[in-house]
Amino acid sequence: MIETQHLSKLYSRGLYALRDLTINVAKGEFVFLTGPSGAGKSTLLRLLLLQERPSEGEIFVNGHNLATLSRSDIQEYRRGIGFIFQDFKLIPTRTVLENVSFVPEVLGVPAAQQKRRAFQVLKWVGLQHRMNALPQDLSGGEQQRVAIARALASEPVLLLADEPTGNLDPDLSLEIMNLLREVNAGGTTVLVATHDRELIRLVGRRTITLDGGHMVEVA
Amino acid sequence: MRAIDYALREGWASLWRSRGSSAFAILAIALAMIVMGTLLLVTWNVERLLAQWASAAEFSVYLRDDASSEQRGAIETAIDSSGVVEQREYVSKADAIGRFRREFAELASLTESFEDNPFPASLEIRIRPDAEQDGRAGALVQQVAGLPGVADVRYDREWIGRLAAGLSAIRGAGLLLAVVMALAAALTVASVVRLGMNARRQEIDIMQLVGSPIAFIRGPFIAEGVLQGGLGALTATAFLWLGLRLVSAWWGTELSALFDGGSIEFLPARLAAALVTGGMAVGGLGGFAASRHAI
Numbered sequence: 271m272i273e274t275q276h277l278s279k280l281y282s283r284g285l286y287a288l289r290d291l292t293i294n295v296a297k298g299e300f301v302f303l304t305g306p307s308g309a310g311k312s313t314l315l316r317l318l319l320l321q322e323r324p325s326e327g328e329i330f331v332n333g334h335n336l337a338t339l340s341r342s343d344i345q346e347y348r349r350g351i352g353f354i355f356q357d358f359k360l361i362p363t364r365t366v367l368e369n370v371s372f373v374p375e376v377l378g379v380p381a382a383q384q385k386r387r388a389f390q391v392l393k394w395v396g397l398q399h400r401m402n403a404l405p406q407d408l409s410g411g412e413q414q415r416v417a418i419a420r421a422l423a424s425e426p427v428l429l430l431a432d433e434p435t436g437n438l439d440p441d442l443s444l445e446i447m448n449l450l451r452e453v454n455a456g457g458t459t460v461l462v463a464t465h466d467r468e469l470i471r472l473v474g475r476r477t478i479t480l481d482g483g484h485m486v487e488v489a
Numbered sequence: 490m491r492a493i494d495y496a497l498r499e500g501w502a503s504l505w506r507s508r509g510s511s512a513f514a515i516l517a518i519a520l521a522m523i524v525m526g527t528l529l530l531v532t533w534n535v536e537r538l539l540a541q542w543a544s545a546a547e548f549s550v551y552l553r554d555d556a557s558s559e560q561r562g563a564i565e566t567a568i569d570s571s572g573v574v575e576q577r578e579y580v581s582k583a584d585a586i587g588r589f590r591r592e593f594a595e596l597a598s599l600t601e602s603f604e605d606n607p608f609p610a611s612l613e614i615r616i617r618p619d620a621e622q623d624g625r626a627g628a629l630v631q632q633v634a635g636l637p638g639v640a641d642v643r644y645d646r647e648w649i650g651r652l653a654a655g656l657s658a659i660r661g662a663g664l665l666l667a668v669v670m671a672l673a674a675a676l677t678v679a680s681v682v683r684l685g686m687n688a689r690r691q692e693i694d695i696m697q698l699v700g701s702p703i704a705f706i707r708g709p710f711i712a713e714g715v716l717q718g719g720l721g722a723l724t725a726t727a728f729l730w731l732g733l734r735l736v737s738a739w740w741g742t743e744l745s746a747l748f749d750g751g752s753i754e755f756l757p758a759r760l761a762a763a764l765v766t767g768g769m770a771v772g773g774l775g776g777f778a779a780s781r782h783a784i
């Protein structure tokens with residue numbers, strides 16, 4: 271599903287955020303990406319979402335070389351990806367339901383299906399009763415579940431999550447992980463970046479460890 | 490279809506959200522369209538006037554006081570056989586002074602002091618419009634001017650030509666001004682739309698990241714520009730219409746004389762529609778320029 275070859279990302283001052291990274295994630299897999307802060311986890315996810323371009327090396331997703339995609343191809347490629355941000359990135363002026371239905375809306379899904387799909391995923395993350403609340407009125411765990419619901423609203427084949435439990439206490443973290451495991455059980459490939467080794471131990475999946483932009487361990 | 494629907498909805502919402510600065514952009518468009526519309530109005534009416542005059546082309550052959558009736562007969566024969574004349578009328582010296590007294594009543598007393606009648610007899614000739622255009626009328630005028638017994642021929646076409654040339658000069662300068670103002674208006678629209686983009690920055694970022702089609706991302710900004718342009722052009726059209734009503738109210742009699750009893754007219758529907766479409770295009774151009782900053 272995901273394949274990187276000698277992938278490097280160089281920011282200014284000769285600092286490599288990623289260096290010569292070659293990894294493989296199979297279709298339907300659940301993989302953790304870990305390592306200390308500054309290891310390059312977020313950078314890899316940004317490259318996968320094409321928010322940034324690699325300095326060297328190549329990325330293939332479903333056999334497509336990401337470097338060859340045109341602007342509109344990129345948008346189409348992103349439609350297949352759900353992304354969960356550490357800071358949630360919810361729209362503060364929209365309700366929970368609107369935040370989620372925003373995705374099918376801007377993907378051109380017919381109006382009736384937008385709300386139906388949004389309601390479906392909100393119910394799935396257990397937030398249908400907070401549908402009309404604004405993000406600011408939700409707890410951190412609830413906001414993260416809205417973010418997950420939004421990432422799932424487009425029925426992605428690949429889910430990328432950057433520190434999805436970064437702001438949550440351990441109980442809530444495990445609850446979120448269970449949600450992601452369920453998503454994975456439904457066939458979606460999941461790649462989760464986290465520095466929380468304890469959580470990884472509890473969930474127990476394949477783990478790619480980065481440090482200073484290098485891959486140091488695959489377990 | 491869904492992208493257009495979405496663009497119009499979001500574009501209108503954004504226009505309304507920042508209605509203060511939108512009003513500014515609409516005003517800029519309106520000003521440019523008022524210049525453009527005035528130009529169209531003037532051109533439209535002057536061209537109608539010229540056409541009316543061309544179809545009513547006349548010339549006068551003034552006869553010498555000592556012209557013999559044979560000479561007058563020869564002149565009339567030349568005119569009639571030319572094939573370009575629609576109508577010919579003989580105005581005697583007595584007719585001429587009578588006409589003067591009627592048309593300039595306040596000066597009529599002046600004519601009492603004349604020892605003899607200073608007005609020459611003349612032949613007034615109405616030319617067929619097609620002869621006017623292909624130059625046969627001009628040839629006839631030349632021919633008649635050289636005949637014995639003719640004092641002078643007045644063929645007032647030159648100033649119509651000058652009017653037409655003047656019109657195209659005004660049109661050129663006005664068009665240049667209108668284009669410059671339209672560009673300025675498009676820039677205004679672009680910056681107003683971009684200003685509004687900041688309010689939606691977060692939504693746009695999310696749209697990009699979830700793979701929203703480019704038409705969905707850019708569409709609202711183009712729609713917003715088109716809406717501003719359309720509103721500006723409608724404002725300009727209403728303003729021009731009112732202006733024309735005022736001009737008609739103030740100078741109605743003078744204009745009516747100029748148009749031989751007709752009056753100045755507002756733009757026909759197709760030109761008014763073209764003006765509004767033009768405004769929408771200018772606004773759309775500004776919106777498009779702004780939209781390129783969205784993705």
Ligand SMILES: Nc1ncnc2c1ncn2[C@@H]1O[C@H](COP(=O)(O)OP(=O)(O)O)[C@@H](O)[C@H]1O
Nearest residue numbers: 281282286287306307308309310311312313314
């Ligand atoms: N936009 C950027 N400009 C310069 N350096 C950056 C930028 N983004 C990340 N970095 C650097 O790249 C390295 C990896 O960062 P990041 O991928 O965020 O690590 P992680 O997510 O594993 O904590 C860090 O040293 C960070 O300072």
Ligand SMILES: [Mg+2]
Nearest residue numbers: 311312313432
């Ligand atoms: Mg990070």
